[in-house]
Amino acid sequence: MPDVTGAPQNRTYWNETASVPSFPALAGDIEVDVAIIGGGIVGVTTARLLKDMGQRVAVIEARRVGQQVTGKSTAKMTSQHGIIYQTLEQKFGEDRARLYGEAQERGVRRISELAVQWGIKADIEPMPAYTYTNDESYVSQIEKEVEVAQRLGLPARLEHGDIGLPYNVLAAIRFDSQAQFHPVRYVAGLAATIPGEGSHVFEGSRAIEWEPTRVVTDHGTVTARHVVMATHLPLGQVGMYYAMAYPQAEPVLAAPIRRVPPGMYKNAEKPGHSIRTHRHENGQVYAIAAGTTFKPGHPDEEQDYIQELERWLTKNFEAGPIEYRWINEDYTPMDSAPFIGWSSKSDGYLVATGFDAWGISNGTVAAMIIADLATGRENRWLDIFDATRVKPIAGAKEFVVENAEVAAHLVSGYLSRKPKSYDELEPGHAAIMKVDGENVAAFKDEGGVVHAVSAVCTHMGCLVGWNATDRTWDCPCHGSRFELSGEVIHGPATQPLGSKVTG
Ligand SMILES: Cc1cc2nc3c(=O)[nH]c(=O)nc-3n(C[C@H](O)[C@H](O)[C@H](O)COP(=O)(O)OP(=O)(O)OC[C@H]3O[C@@H](n4cnc5c(N)ncnc54)[C@H](O)[C@@H]3O)c2cc1C
Ligand code: FES
Structure with missing residues (x-):
């Protein structure tokens, strides 16, 4: 893809450790059942599930599949999303909070099932997920989160002290039966199963105009019964989700480490520290660590937080040298649940956004919901995710x-x-x-x-x-x-x- 200046923005650990197939650009006009703009985890999973339902699909990707937000994440596959279940219960009630947890658990399992079904070497590794604190003021929230998560049927338990990190913690939520994976190998591997029988994957093809049944790209037009906007945030003005979810950027680092922790970790307080590991083909174990969130395009905070993360990683995990540094973004929804489904009752786009940095499980959930809706089926998870639930106009x-x-x-x-x-x-x-x-x-x-x-x-x-x-x-x-x-x-x-x- 165009990168005339040698800018390092595509140099991420995941992109450089995956050897992935490339797909042609759209050439001319075609017709399919469902057109999917965006080849991240949402778009590619939606395409796979729809093809399994007998639909002809076209994934229209502006750059390379799997290499954008999905390929810049820490790629933990988990229903453990920090301190969220007590918030969801408070905002949506117990039944809907339970649906959120059930959907995430199912989403995590679906990734493993698809990888097995299609023989994708996505380095899926079972791993417990922790959110911990060393700040007294978060301890009661951690305790409450465990109580709520257990009541909702999630595999949660409370731990203290030694949780496998180089330092003790005051309190931690542990979720068992979670996993981590290689996001680019997974998404690109899944994308490779799609072309054929009237279905397509196009790279280097940017959607520049759209209607609910038509996508115009810089290389041709795709006509379809439905259009899915799997572009992380819907394009242009569709649904005005930019007014209901705000962007947060985060630094990410990858480096070989010599003290390897036996789980996936994230703290509750700031500065933010998230870590998981991956065994590189060169035999070394790398940490993929993410730091504190900040507003995109704010260079002072970006530099402060990336340096703070480097210090934390180097000091605690005998890490180094830092081989990769990049910035990733996600959208925080205003009421804590993503927006998934029809963008409005009248204009008919299928959308998924507002994953709050948990779009590996949420993105798979989104694909399952969208595939159902595009084929006229119901999906009970919509009760919490329904993308029409807030009227965007006011405010x-x-x-x-x-x-x-x-x-x-x-x-x-x-x-x-x-x-x-x-x-x-x-x-x-x-x-x-x-x-x-x-x-x-x-x-x-x-x-x-x-x-x-x-x-x-x-x-x-x-x-x-x-x-x-x-x-x-x-x-x-x-x-x-x-x-x-x-x-x-x-x-x-x-x-x-x-x-x-x-x-
Ligand atoms: C620092 C960080 C760490 C994270 N770690 C985790 C984690 O450990 N676990 C977890 O569950 N989630 C994590 N997330 C969140 C997760 O990575 C994202 O929510 C998820 O990958 C979003 O997937 P997507 O398919 O919506 O977006 P993307 O992967 O960005 O896919 C959208 C695609 O649309 C394409 N596109 C955009 N515009 C157009 C257009 N006009 N025409 C054609 N194509 C277009 C893009 O090129 C892109 O490939 C993290 C997020 C951040 C910021
Ligand atoms: S003004 Fe909306 S993204 Fe820049």
């Missing part, structure tokens, strides 16, 4: 305005300390600057070449911010991400940032 404008203000604030603070012309920009540095009265996002590479694009996000006009780790421009408002060339990496934007002449 949406305020949400957008508020975010736009935050973005403007962030960028203007950033501007005041940064160069004001291309000449003042040091090699290896980036800045938002005014050029001929326009906001320009500029990066000067180590060879002195300036890469300049419009700093105005093509989704709804917020100013993008710099991501120094991946060398991308990320939008704080709704999480769109762009390469240095302006090419879209992540929606809801679908149009590139306009390029600028640099003299």
Whole structure:
């Protein structure tokens, strides 16, 4: 895919340890039963399940399957989502909170079943999942979470002290019978089972226009009975989910470690620390660790949190050298449950978003629900996930305005300390600057070449911010991400940032 500057944003541990098939771009116009925009875990699993139901499907992927948010995650397969069940019970009631847990457990098992059924070597490894605390003020929440999770029928128990980490903890929730896997090998392996009998997987094919029964890409048009938006956040204005779920970025590191913990871990408090392991083909065990969340395009926090995570990993796990660093994003839904199903009772897109960094199990659940809905079946999990449950109109404008203000604030603070012309920009540095009265996002590479694009996000006009780790421009408002060339990496934007002449 286009990466004209050698930017490191596709250099992740998972992408580099998977040898995956490639798929052709769409060429011309075709017709299928269900068109699926997006080839992450949601899109590819939906396609597989629909094909099993006798449907002809087309996965339309703008870049490479499995390598975007799914391929940048820590890839824990678990129903243990931090402190969530007490929140869900409070917001949705006990029965719906139970449905959430049941769905996640089923989603985790479905991944294993599909891997076995299709012979996918996805490195699935059974592993307990822990959320722990060393902060007195979280202990009662941990205790309550165990009590609620047990009542909901989940495999939870309370632990203290030694949970296999290099340090003792005050309290921990342990879920048994969970697992971890290789997300790129899994999604790409599953995608390889789809082409044939009237079904397709297309890479390098970006959806640029859509209707409930038609997707126009930069390489042709797909007509279908239904369109699934499996693009992490629905594109453009569909369902206005950007007004009901906000983006959070997180640093992720991968490094060989010599103290190997026997589980998957995450703490409840900040700074955030999440860790799992993976045995590399070179024989070494690597940690894949994630840190504290921050607003995308906020370079100061990004650098602070990535350094803090490096210190934590190195000190506690005899880790090093840090071989991979990247930033990933997910959307936090405003009422704690993802939005899955029809985007509205009238416009007829099938959507899945708001996974709050738990979209491996939730994404598989989403695929199961969407496959049912697209084939006219009912799905009782909709009782908690129903994507029409909140009317987006009320409050949406305020949400957008508020975010736009935050973005403007962030960028203007950033501007005041940064160069004001291309000449003042040091090699290896980036800045938002005014050029001929326009906001320009500029990066000067180590060879002195300036890469300049419009700093105005093509989704709804917020100013993008710099991501120094991946060398991308990320939008704080709704999480769109762009390469240095302006090419879209992540929606809801679908149009590139306009390029600028640099003299
Ligand atoms: C730091 C971090 C760690 C995480 N760790 C875990 C974890 O351990 N366990 C867990 O359960 N979850 C985890 N998650 C969450 C999980 O990774 C995501 O929720 C999930 O992968 C989202 O899957 P998806 O299919 O919706 O998105 P994606 O994988 O991003 O797939 C969407 C696809 O749509 C494509 N696309 C976008 N726009 C277009 C367009 N216009 N045309 C065509 N294609 C398009 C994209 O290129 C992309 O490939 C983590 C998240 C973060 C941020
Ligand atoms: S992602 Fe919505 S304005 Fe940038």
